[in-house]
Amino acid sequence: MEFRQLKYFIAVAEEGNISRAAARLHISQPPLTRQIQLLEEQLGTQLFRRTHWGVELTAAGSLYLEHARQITAHMTQAGELARRAGEGRIGRLDVGVFGSAMLGFVPQILNSFSAAHPDVELVLHSAPKGQQIEALQRGRILIAFDRYLPESDTLHVETVCAEPVLVALNSRHPLSRHEAVSVESLRDEALIGEHNWSVFAATRELFAHHDIEPRIGQRAPDMITAAVMVAGGFGTALVPASVRNLQLPNVVYRPLTGAVPAEILLHCAWRRGDDNPLLQALLATVSAFRRSHEAVQQRAQQSGAV
Template identity: 40%
Template sequence: MEFRHLQYFVAVAEELHFRRAAERLHIVQPALSQQIARLEEELGVRLLQRTKRHVELTAAGRVFLVEARAMLEHRDEATAAVRRAAAGSTGRLAVGFVGPAAYSVLPGVVRAFRGEYPDVDLSLHEHTTAEQLEMLAARQLDVGFVRLPSAAEGLELEQVLSEPICVVLPAGHPLDNRPKGAPLEVTELRGEGFVVVPRSREALVFDRIVALCHGAGFSPRVVQEAQQVHAIIGLVAAGMGIALVPDSMRALRRPGVVYRSLPPSSNTAVGTGLAWRREEESPIVEPFVRIVRALAKNQVDGATSARP
């Protein structure tokens, strides 16, 4: 039995007239009659009661009409689903991200992607840069927002965000004694206790902080480590020390801390990039990359137009 046999039967059952059904199907009437007869022979039941004047459905024919319509509808749904999957508009996409990306680029990307591709099952996974690179290679992630610079064989990497590092101080700290918005010099952080992410977890961020301090003539005195940036900010609020974090973390408006900028001349920018496999087969990755690129470009254009 083929799907065309079901289509032939449904047309005859709905028209209850072989000539009109044949015209609807764009085939000749004798061929249609032969195909219906073969279908009945294959099923071993009579589906239609024929006379010279009219055609009627038998009891078996009425049951088969319901099933035939359901099978044709399921075929159409399956075909549409396959085509959506091939076009990247359905399926599953696993996205990795470093914690601070949840306060910067990630929310806008997720909103835009889900708005354009609502049928894609989007799953988000927070991991370090090193963990994401390994998971991408193992095909446990499809794309990942990682710290730059990073390098891994077989992966594409594009910068999507560059943001300065800012200082987090406990409220009432002696360095919080200047007009709001006035920057701190890195040299003023000498002698302070630093709360940091362990180098074993985020080497790029740790090394950037150390390099900033060395450039100002001192080594940071690490007094406490924490695995997540939001935990670092909580420890600063508790008075454990100060911290250097990506500027996007200002969005975490936690009581008990203040954020202070560093001078642009201190060269404090840290980069966030999008990583995906170079030989990617999933059709869903390409539209995700396209959306990220568009949002990153809009952000750069907006920042440029905002400059005096």
């Protein structure tokens, strides 16, 4: 039995006339009659009674019509779901993210993606950089967002955006009364460092230009924890601007100034050659966000120049 035969049967049953059904199906009458005969032979029962004005369903035909309609509806739905999955509009998308990347731009990107793809299930996996890379390589996640992800033979890495480095200070710190903090004022400051050194990678050129070696007093597993430690009076930390979204008590954030600008990068990474439609749809959202973010940055720079 073929799906085509079900469509033919339904058309004849609904029209009650083979000639009208053939016109509706855009085929000639003889092959349609033959297909109905073949269907009846395969089922071993008569589906139609021939009348002077056309055909009418037998009891078997009426029951078969009910199920034939259900089957064609399911087939149509299955085809639509497959098409939507192929277009990246339905399914499950596993995303890796960690630390301060969760505070600013990544939620904006995922929110935009969800608005455009409401039937896609987004699942977040919070894990340190090394675990995210392993999860990518094993296919447990499709994409990872983090600071300074390493490119490799198996992974492709793109910059999502850059954001300025701020100084997180306890509100009791004398520097908190300044509108901005110069890198020179941090020469003897004991800083809270995070384990993967992302923020110090972003400020390396700035500190080197001023001939300063950052002094690490405490260590934190990530920049969110570093900001929490600032709130507890453990010291001062350099953090990306998105950490301001935490709004921690006793913490103030000030711009870091110096002869060289300091920006920290947010990257996304995925497996090379991965053509998963959901991944491609999210990457398109990332690209749109990047263009929008860069346009905002350019306008801000032009406004500042004026």
